Amino acid sequence: MSGPLLGLDLGGTNIKVVLLVPDGDTFRAAGTWEYPTEAGEGPTHVADNLIRATRSHLGENSGIDRVGVGVPGLFHSATGVIELFPNLPGGWEGFPLGATIQHALGIPVTMVNDARAFTLAEGLVGAGKGFRIVACLTLGTGIGGGIMIDGQLHLGAFGVAGEIGHQIIDPDGPLCGCGNNGCVEAMSRADVLTALAGKESAEEVYRTASGGDAGSVAAIEAVAEALGIGLANVVTLIGPDRIVIGGGIADAGDLVLDPIRRTIRERVTLVPPERIDVVASQLGKWSGAHGAALAAAQPLTRDR
Ligand SMILES: [Zn+2]
Structure with a gap:
């Protein structure tokens, strides 16, 4: 200590x-x-x-x-x-x-x-506390990720393991900031969400979606599908006990988390769907x- x-x-x-x-x-x-x-x-x-x-x-x-x-x-x-x-x-x-x-x-x-850092905090003292294998995702300007196993960050041989947002889910998809095409991030970051919904900010998308705005609801569904596919791959590959999602989106709660949960459960075939556990982060900003x-x-x- x-x-x-x-x-x-x-x-x-x-x-x-x-x-x-x-x-x-x-x-x-x-x-x-x-x-x-x-x-x-x-x-x-x-x-x-x-x-x-x-x-x-x-x-x-x-x-x-x-x-x-x-x-x-x-x-x-x-x-x-x-x-x-x-x-x-x-x-x-x-x-x-x-x-x-x-x-x-x-x-x-x-x-x-x-x-x-987000992963370490949520994994040790936040929403992932007490779970052995925790996958974390932060949604915002970019899509950050991290994996914690037995209380330690898993950084891999090259020090960058856990970049959940840079999995390629559509080889012909839009260009990502990392130089690749069709990464989860390129299909789900905040500016993609706002452009799809035709709104000024992610907050406006969430607010109007909860009021029933069809365009905002559809934009959230599209972004949640990309995130859900990325997380389905994570479930199949490393089998997290718990997935923690944070960033600005955490305020939107189940409005965003439910379509992500639904996509993961549809896309994962090798794990009982009821075992897949997706929650919002606890430590906030x-x-x-x-x-x-x-x-x-x-x-x-x-x-x-
Ligand atoms: Zn990328």
């Missing part, structure tokens, strides 16, 4: 920060904060904001001796050099984010992909920062 942990979640708009303190054999959140990312100012400025947000909590008596940072993309596991930040503006590729932060702070910094802090406590041997 370690001392207090600080977790940061780098988002496009805000940097969320959670302080975890030891509580028995686990941790509890003792405080949460938000700071502007100012992503438009570029990588160096954003790194400075991450450093400033961290420093304001590292007092003499804080006891914090390591920090976890959840980031929206892929990075080199050993060096913390950014490889792909598809949703933040500026020249991030090749930027040494991990080394920059660690050098400035002088304490160990663990970087983790934000969807994997702080799950990424919470998981980043937990990643700092866990010996994550590799992530990217």
